[in-house]
Amino acid sequence: MTDEELESIRKNMYNSILNAKKLEKVDKMDGKSVELNDGNFDQMVNKPGLMVVDFWAEWCAPCRFVSPVLDELAKEYAGKMVLGKLNVDLNPQVSARFMIRSIPTIMFFKDGKPVDTVIGALPKPMIETKIKKNLN
Numbered sequence: 728m729t730d731e732e733l734e735s736i737r738k739n740m741y742n743s744i745l746n747a748k749k750l751e752k753v754d755k756m757d758g759k760s761v762e763l764n765d766g767n768f769d770q771m772v773n774k775p776g777l778m779v780v781d782f783w784a785e786w787c788a789p790c791r792f793v794s795p796v797l798d799e800l801a802k803e804y805a806g807k808m809v810l811g812k813l814n815v816d817l818n819p820q821v822s823a824r825f826m827i828r829s830i831p832t833i834m835f836f837k838d839g840k841p842v843d844t845v846i847g848a849l850p851k852p853m854i855e856t857k858i859k860k861n862l863n
Contacts, residue, residue: 739766758805760798763813765820773839777808777861782825782832784816789848790831796851797833800858807862835861 763771763780772778781797783790794812801810815822815830825834825841835843835857842861845854 739764758802760801760810760812763811763818763821765818768813768818768821771809771811772836774809775838777858778811778836779808779858780811780813780834780836782813782815782822782827782830782834784814784830786816787830793831793833793848793854796854800851800855804858804862808858833857837861 760781761771772780779797779801781790781794783794797810797812801808813821815827825832829846831846831848833845833849833854834841843857845857
């Protein structure tokens with residue numbers, strides 16, 4: 728194993744430990760986003776209900792455009808969905824698993840299963856339509 732691989736494993740384990748307490752406190756009623764990473768992704772997404780996952784990167788201008796829209800929708804749909812955000816640069820395992828090639832990519836998971844995907848910084852009404860569709 729290379730030093731880079733060991734460092735990546737160490738970071739993932741550290742993030743998992745730090746997020747363990749946060750995961751216990753996640754409440755669909757608060758309308759806040761949840762930070763996802765390679766270590767906690769499966770545990771968070773495999774919960775009952777709808778989770779909307781924003782695959783983004785810090786350098787991505789369209790990601791910065793759509794992020795406040797998603798935050799607003801998370802508040803409006805608090806109790807009905809959870810918004811998760813995953814930085815693709817810091818979490819290559821999940822990004823590769825779902826073949827994320829363009830960002831922002833927004834994936835919709837219902838009861839742990841991917842049910843829909845949109846790519847690009849879509850306007851709020853289009854994203855909201857997808858949320859409503861996947862809530863039913």
